[in-house]
Amino acid sequence: MQEYTPSIEPIGFEKVWALIQETTMEFRAIAEQSKETDRKFQETDRKFQETDRKQQITNKQISELGKQIGGLNNKFGSYNEALFFPSLEKILEKDFGCKKVSQRYKFKDNGNSFEVDLFGYSDQACYLVEIKSLLKEEAITQLDKILEKFRNFDNFSDERKVFGLICATDFDNELMSKVIDHGFYFISAGEDMARLVNTREFIPKNF
Numbered sequence: 001m002q003e004y005t006p007s008i009e010p011i012g013f014e015k016v017w018a019l020i021q022e023t024t025m026e027f028r029a030i031a032e033q034s035k036e037t038d039r040k041f042q043e044t045d046r047k048f049q050e051t052d053r054k055q056q057i058t059n060k061q062i063s064e065l066g067k068q069i070g071g072l073n074n075k076f077g078s079y080n081e082a083l084f085f086p087s088l089e090k091i092l093e094k095d096f097g098c099k100k101v102s103q104r105y106k107f108k109d110n111g112n113s114f115e116v117d118l119f120g121y122s123d124q125a126c127y128l129v130e131i132k133s134l135l136k137e138e139a140i141t142q143l144d145k146i147l148e149k150f151r152n153f154d155n156f157s158d159e160r161k162v163f164g165l166i167c168a169t170d171f172d173n174e175l176m177s178k179v180i181d182h183g184f185y186f187i188s189a190g191e192d193m194a195r196l197v198n199t200r201e202f203i204p205k206n207f
Helices: 013-094 138-153 173-181
Strands: 100-109 112-121 125-134 161-170 185-190 193-196
Touching: 013 100, 013 112, 013 125, 013 185, 100 138, 112 138, 125 138, 125 185, 138 161, 138 173, 173 185
Parallel strands: 125 161, 161 185
Antiparallel strands: 100 112, 112 125, 185 193
């Protein structure tokens, strides 16, 4: 049987040169694509860095705005206290028989201290007042803690009853009822006057 031997056509110089040129062009195309891809990666990285920079600026602005709002709240709170102090002083003197009423009264003992917006006392009782622009439920808990500190802090409480009062400018009736049900006096503040809301039948809680 005669063995089949395939014929191999010799490759000429022109064909080899053509293959080399074709291969070179493909390599160049791949290199260009790689450069373009690298450029896009660099552009994406630059955009990420720019976004991160803008986010840092935004975070800084938000932080600064928070400080400014906090400062405004403090100023508004102080303004609120100053505005209603005369009316509250009259209520404490007339309705509760207070001999002395002090604004932003600070209690100190052995290096510890705490402050109450308004403090008044009579021969029989002490009255601790918290003044709020906007009444929130946390105000009840806050005043509870203040009264607890006061009981352990000041000799006034050894011989007198202790009562809590909350004065608010902006509030809803549901929260006002919670304040009263808790045993606190509630004083509503409107325009430049403050008014005691509790009825004669109200029995305050001695803290």
